[in-house]
Amino acid sequence: MTTALPALYDQLRQDGFAFATADTMRDLLDAATLPDWATFTASWDTLAPDAYLASVGRHRRRRHAVFAADAQGVRREPDQPHYQSKTYNTLQGDIERWFEPIVADGPSLRRILGFCHGFFGGLAPQVDRWRVEVHQFRIEARADEAGEPTPEGVHRDGVDYVLVLLVDRTNIESGTTTIHAPDGRLLxxxxxxxxxxxxxxxxxxxxxxxxxxxxxxxSLPAHRDVLVVTFRADATGG
Known part of the structure; x- marks a missing residue:
């Protein structure tokens, strides 16, 4: 852990992104000690369809929750909609989207959020309070229809920092993450x-x-499950 964190910090500061292997994340999260890990990962089986995306001819499942993070720790906020402007989401921007709330709010999720708070907070120590959004996604692929993890295309989320954590891949090919400069160059x-x-x-x-x-x-079911956590400085927190 002592060597992994400085390397991740250096890469993020230098390149604007970092890939962390499962072994690295397992150590950083001390994942072997999490009592609810099996329940946490199984909760992806209960995700509700994303009705907003289905309205434009695409399909995925998701749940959502909002947290606040500050010097007192990370705490859940009342359920509220997910909102992005069209500046960041040309497909579904400028609308409030309500999703089924996350139910797997136990030690595994809390440890992931604690890691994010410490890691992203270390990159921006001047931030006193963060707005944190958590998304569970299941992207399903069929024989006659590919699954689209980012149907809006190459984009920004309109936040400060993002963690994308793979939970499961079943019978899936591709799903390559690409990172781009603002001018479109592949980084x-x-x-x-x-x-x-x-x-x-x-x-x-x-x-x-x-x-x-x-x-x-x-001929078999196929899906890609990820947890996405976003951190944005919350000016309303003082």
Whole structure:
């Protein structure tokens, strides 16, 4: 852990993004000690369809929650909509989107949020309070229809920092994360393959996207499960 953190900090400061292997994240989260890990990962099986995305002919499942993070720690806020302007989401911007709330709010999620608070807070120590949004996503692929992890294309989320943590890949091919400069130049690419592989992104500096996923065996169910955590400085927190 002592060597992994400085390397991740250096890479994020230098490049605007970092890929963390599952082994690295397992150590940083001390994942072997989490009592609810199996329940946490199984909660992706209960995700509700994203009705907003279905309205434009695409399909995925998700849940959502909002937290606040400050010197007193990380605490859950009342359920509220997810909102992005069209500046950041040309597909579904400028609307309030209500999703089913996250129910797996136990030690695993709390430890992930605690890691993010410490890591991202170390990059911006001047921030007293963060608005944190948590998204569970399941992208399903079918024989006749690829799954789109980022249907809006290469984009920014309109926040300060992003963690994308792979939870599961079942019968899936592709799903390559690409990182781009504001002028569109490709800065790097990698594929989250193993549970706990992660991408850490400085959203103010770089754009990101994920290529479509297809089933390895078209006759079997195929999905890609990720947890996305975003941190944005909350000016209303004083």
């Amino acid at each position: 790097g690419s990698f594929t989250l393959v193993h549970p706990l592989d992660a991408a850490l992104v400085d959203d103010a500096r770089v754009f990101h996207g994920v290529t479509a996923v297809t089933p390895k065996n078209p």
